[in-house]
Amino acid sequence: MVSKIKDFEFQTQCVDYLIDKTIETDSKQVITVKAPTGAGKTVILIKYVDQFLKNTGNNTAFIWLCPGKGNLEEQSKERMEELAPHLDTRNLMYSMMAGFEAGSITFINWELVTKKGNTALKDSERSNLFEKIAEAHKDGVEFVIIIDEEHLNNTKKADDVINAFAAKNIIRVSATANKVPHQEFYEISEDDVIGAGLITRAIYVNEGVDEKKEIQNDYEYLLDLADEKRKEIAANYENIKVNVRPLVLIQFPMGQPETIKAVEDKLASMGYTYDNGMVNIWMSDEKIVSEDLINIDGSPAFLLMKQAISTGWDCPRAKILVKLREGGSEDFQIQTIGRIRRMPEGKHYGLNILDYCYIYTLDTQYKMGLLSSLDKAYQVRRLFLKDEAKSFTLKKEMRDLDFDGLGERETLEKVYEYFKEKYKLGSDKRVNQENLEAGGYSFSHEIDNKILQGIFRTSEDLANGGSDNKIKIKTTVNTHTHGIYLLHAVDEIKKVTGMQSQKVKNILRRMFSKGKKRKYKFIELENSDFYAFIINNVKQLKMDFKSVTSQMGGVQLSFKLEPKISDFSIPEMELYKYSEVKQCQLMRMNAYREYTNEFITDKTRSKPERLFERYCERNNNVEWIYKNGDTGQQYLSVVYTDAFLKQWLFYPDYIVHLKDGTDWIIETKGGEVSGHSKNIDMQIGNKFNAFKLYAEKYNLHWGFVRDIDEELFINNTEYVEDMSDYRWKPLSSEL
Structure with a gap:
């Protein structure tokens, strides 16, 4: 019997559903459970396995597949041993020696069966794995596969392994699954998990961002807001005599050294450093982590991390997420909110400031994340x-x-002629600007953005956040910090034209930026205004450049x-x-x-x-x-x-x-x-x-x-x- 854990009705109902579907002879093979972060998916699966083995025939072996480069399979195995010590838990190597026996639960890290390198199975071990699976089939063992699929592993090797088990059922638990006809589907509502007090009552996005204020520096502005909120939360914990120290997660999508350095310098100016233990970092190539980081009263106040730190990482005191942009127009991946949604003591306190979690980001798009191939409607x-x-x-x-298209001058001439004709441009720079503005181009001196602001009860509400929740913000151009934004904009144009980035940049400068060369010049923008023009107009520039490439001309038809x-x-x-x-x-x-x-x-x-x-x-x-x-x-x-x-x-x-x-x-x-x-x-x-x-x-x-x-x-x-x-x-x- 699973012990030492509080029972929640939504978990019990999910366990009952899984039992029913895996006992039925006519259920669909894949059973997908959509479970929001904080629902206790590991506990649900442990209870399910325990009840299934207790109440059904004993010829079933379970395979528990875990994602990520961390040791989530070990964590899940240890959790099962803690909650249900009577169950036969194993790692892959043990089952490859002893065989996949009825009643056993084998925990496998995806990387062992899908990746090349030191941690992967050698060819001989892979053969042995398939032999052991075949032996189990001969002995009448049926398999049920559990896929903990926070990260996707849709590779041929992963498919081969799953197919070899020929499982009666494959159970997936995911926060971002979709209902499709060829799967059984069960959804635990976010409202149920909120009602149980396990996750925050709402998500507050960009509290305190002032649309009347021009932002001088993205990173500094957001970090100041986040630290102010952290201190306010800490004071409220102290007032109600709760020993929790809130943690701010600072997320870098790409983890570029210059961005990390700028943030480290800003934090140091605020009095937070690695040396005084207030800052930790968790990147693939650098890790400075205090022993008490995940304790609810841990000392670090800030953790620098990439898009997703090691899968299975759990730190319930994390309350604030600052997601920094390292390019022009990145999407906010909503599943990362799971890192800050858990309540530190598994209950609400009755104070909004402590029962909410907080996001600070200048991203404009919010996405529910990539779908697994299993989620798609085919x-x-x-x-x-x-x-x-x-x-x-x-x-x-x-x-x-051996042939790389037109040279830069011929390409420039084609682009120049296209803009000249489409927007009726000539030698008068003032008229040119008016005509381009009439055609949809912005000549703002700042980088313009519309960002989300408001309180959202669920992740789905956040994903559907409409125009009513958008505010306009302006950021002063800094040619040093926004250089990477410019590169991203140029790369977007490069993708649709196949041209080299430098060629794209040179053509844009010849047409729109101040310079000694006067020919092909429509507008003479100062350098900072040129940055703003390209970054603000990247979508329109992409469409125009794409239109140029689609033209059919005599040059092309005569080219052999x-x-x-x-x-x-x-x-x-x-x-x-x-x-x-x-x-x-x-x-x-x-x-x-x-x-x-x-x-x-x-x-x-x-x-x-x-x-x-x-x-x-x-x-x-x-x-x-x-x-x-x-x-x-x-x-x-x-x-x-x-x-x-x-x-x-x-x-x-x-x-x-x-x-x-x-x-x-x-x-x-x-x-x-x-x-x-x-x-x-x-x-x-x-x-x-x-x-x-x-x-x-x-x-x-x-x-x-x-x-x-x-x-x-x-x-x-x-x-x-x-x-x-x-x-x-x-x-x-x-x-």
């Missing part, structure tokens, strides 16, 4: 190629890495690209995403065996793709159809160039082989609805032209296919966006 199935498609080959193209050529054949085995359907039907024309309508749902295919596959299924001329991959060396690729002559790979959607031996290559794109285009691919024209040349070179039939009112139309002559144009013909007239 699953993956392995399919095998039919014999008739195995001999099919084509030539595929790859980039010529010689891509690298290699052979393509359809992979004999493929993993395709699928989702459940009411009535499963075999798609007979697909190149893979056992390909069904489960693979062409709205969760896995776009509408034109779904329409096209169904069209081919009804077409008596088709022998087989193959859905190409989106990226990867094993798939059919065609090289196209953008307006900067930068090379990109394009992966046509479908290969269709007809019974008369004719081959078609098809790309599907968003069509039209109510006269409005659904196509979102700005490079569609450049891809169309490259595709046309490729098809002519290899004597293939081809076309771009789009939809209107459930009907498909094809174009393989000259690209036009307007589908009322005569060049868009009914697909049935061609294929």
